[in-house]
Amino acid sequence: MVTFKAKGISVSVDTSVGHIADLTIETDGRVLKPLHRAPWIDDPQETLPQGLPDGVVRLSGDFLCAPFSRSDVEEAPLHGWPANSPWDLIDSSATADGWRAVFRLRRAVMGAAVEKILTLRDGHPFLYQEHVFIDGSGAIPVAHHPMTVMREGGHLAFSPKRAVVTDGNPPEPDPARGRSLLAYPARRDDPRSFPAKDGTEVDLTDYRMDGRHEDFVTLVEADHDGPGWAAVSRAAEKDVVLILKNPAELPVTMLWISNGGRDYAPWNGRRGVIGVEDGRTAVGHAASLGDNWLKREGVATAFELAAGRRVAFRHVIGAVPVATDKAVRDVAVTMEKLRVTTAAGAVLDVPYDADFLRIGQAG
Structure with missing residues (x-):
């Protein structure tokens, strides 16, 4: 484990798998912990099911997926x-x-060296991340995998999206093992009204704790001039978790809704977790390189690698405190600030590196 700090923020990295094991933000007299760490990490490994990938055994915070999902x-x-x-x-x-740390993956990916560059800035409630692929050949789909947890649910808000989609494969089709809530396949252009498998409509922006389900949804960024963003307003925790990207680099946001829908180990019915996973990918390496529904709509699903080429993409995770559960209406970048506006009209201005995401560039 490696820990580094700047004024008001610290980050710990589990170097055995490259996961962000902890992100702690101190602001306004409060301590915020926006990222989720799997409860089984500290259990004896022999108590876990055999054959789990190391990334599941050590599941925490955020990590780089390359490829996303199946490595086929x-x-x-x-x-x-x-x-x-x-x-x-x-x-x-x-x-x-502040502080800057650089990590290098011991293994190559498609022949490429991979580096992780993490930056903290004094007084900024954000972790600034960059991943770099150096050399290599072929193409690689990628995604970030940040996870947060809510004790009593909360509200989700997003930058403009043009499509909200489930494919034909529900994550838990076997009722003996778990259950999913949504219809598969289905499509809408608004996450506030999405088909459930029972024929009703579900508001995906309302994270409720009165059901038990496991679901996976892909949101495609609409054309706009600002950063892509997601805001998770956590009711019990009284904060807003903020996740930002450059849509030209990472054009999709995938929601992994893990809310008591898996009865088997190691999940054991855990509730209140959501992954907000920004990527340039379909589901699986082969699917990302082949014909897929995203490509047919003009959405890139992989980065091209080549000898002498450097491929980089950036991502931001942070949190701000709020007095009560407040849904977010908008997130905008101003001069050296991130402006968060709630549905009630309250405005929160927080220090932010407005140049970091390089909006308008594809990396």
């Missing part, structure tokens, strides 16, 4: 070697306004 082009565990094998710390040093 180059042999690797679920979500690829970046989520399941060691990273080495190659640089960790203070900067003029």
